[in-house]
Amino acid sequence: MNSFRFPQSRSDAEARDAKDPLAHCRAAFALPDGITYLVGHSLGPATQGALLALQRAADDGWVRDRVGAWNSANWIGLAEQVGAKLAQLIGAGEREVLVCDSVSVNLYKLAASAQPLAAARRLVVEEDEFPTDQYILQGLSSMTGVELVWAAPGQGVAELKGGVLVKSLVNYRTGEVADVGADEAAAQAEGGLIVWDLSHATGVLDLRLKTWGARLAAGCTYKYLNGGPGAPAFVFVDDALAPDLASPLPGWMGHATPFDFKSAYQPKEGAARFATGTPPILSLAALDGALDIFQGLNMSDVQQKARQLSQMSLVLAEKADLKTSCPMEADRRGGHISVRHCEGYAVVRAMYDWGIEADFRAPDTIRFGLSPLFLSYAEVWDAMQELTEILETRSWDKACYREKAVVT
Numbered sequence: 001m002n003s004f005r006f007p008q009s010r011s012d013a014e015a016r017d018a019k020d021p022l023a024h025c026r027a028a029f030a031l032p033d034g035i036t037y038l039v040g041h042s043l044g045p046a047t048q049g050a051l052l053a054l055q056r057a058a059d060d061g062w063v064r065d066r067v068g069a070w071n072s073a074n075w076i077g078l079a080e081q082v083g084a085k086l087a088q089l090i091g092a093g094e095r096e097v098l099v100c101d102s103v104s105v106n107l108y109k110l111a112a113s114a115q116p117l118a119a120a121r122r123l124v125v126e127e128d129e130f131p132t133d134q135y136i137l138q139g140l141s142s143m144t145g146v147e148l149v150w151a152a153p154g155q156g157v158a159e160l161k162g163g164v165l166v167k168s169l170v171n172y173r174t175g176e177v178a179d180v181g182a183d184e185a186a187a188q189a190e191g192g193l194i195v196w197d198l199s200h201a202t203g204v205l206d207l208r209l210k211t212w213g214a215r216l217a218a219g220c221t222y223k224y225l226n227g228g229p230g231a232p233a234f235v236f237v238d239d240a241l242a243p244d245l246a247s248p249l250p251g252w253m254g255h256a257t258p259f260d261f262k263s264a265y266q267p268k269e270g271a272a273r274f275a276t277g278t279p280p281i282l283s284l285a286a287l288d289g290a291l292d293i294f295q296g297l298n299m300s301d302v303q304q305k306a307r308q309l310s311q312m313s314l315v316l317a318e319k320a321d322l323k324t325s326c327p328m329e330a331d332r333r334g335g336h337i338s339v340r341h342c343e344g345y346a347v348v349r350a351m352y353d354w355g356i357e358a359d360f361r362a363p364d365t366i367r368f369g370l371s372p373l374f375l376s377y378a379e380v381w382d383a384m385q386e387l388t389e390i391l392e393t394r395s396w397d398k399a400c401y402r403e404k405a406v407v408t
Ligand SMILES: Cc1ncc(COP(=O)(O)O)c(C=O)c1O
Pocket: 102, 103, 104, 105, 130, 132, 133, 168, 172, 197, 199, 200, 220, 233
């Protein structure tokens, strides 16, 4: 990465902002002035496009056309239509992506349908994987009797041995990025399958799923895609594999002709066979509007800015004496960085009072999401300087900052 130069000073940061190809995107976000939002890796902020689309779906659909909007506004095809739009951001074909359900439900459906195609009756998950991925495989294992193997961090592919692995492309805690191409090649050589969890990767990395040989994936849309709280997730299914996959939850919306009301099940073509029940139309409409901001953007610019921002932040965090817990090389990270502090929760709460929003993962991890579409280099530079001051003055050292909320 020879051309990789990140800002070394505030004036450098300002100069970078002046020629930032993504700078115009900020105006599309409904973000209040005076806060630096470093939690886009958890919940992306609202865009004007999402809010307008939501309002339009309510007014022109629900209010004006009511049940007729399933046809007039094509609500019936919306999950596939939004899936096709999202497919462009992850390097997939149009009918290989369907927006549906939550990540948890989608991981279950994909892993369960992949298992009969794998060479071994074996489910694998890494010990530091996002908890829902672990719980889902535990549930699938106890439902089917297929053995569940917990692999050490980074050892999932080595432990796969022809089974089915569920693995994050970007680890939620460390931000570390997996090598999809290499992992897929190793898995395929043994007859194994990988279900990729793209939650922390979609909308911030330049994903090339088809080029890399990925076959199955699920991901969320409420982080870097800014779809909104509880926005529906998505599945990616390689077209070549789709006809061999049977959803374990074959609901009527995955039927080729749901309005024929037949007893015999005939799945839709492509990823759409993983639809279950009625899609959440208002949330889907908001996501549809949110995705418009990506039109005309080059995902390699998005990835490059995320990496510049995160490298700059990481170096400043180290200067502030914080221990980092993510890879130091930018190309091994996703869109967030993580650092450690024994009073991390109190630090995050103090930052909030200074107008800087970050998050905390027990026991001691602070995460900063460097969303490239609405953050400027200078703003992030200033936030890291303020964090340094909070640490130096121990402003976080107050009883009120230690009281934990339910959601951290
Ligand atoms: C890696 C990862 N997978 C899954 C989830 C949860 O997905 P859902 O709540 O849509 O099931 C999250 C975050 O919430 C996550 O970070």
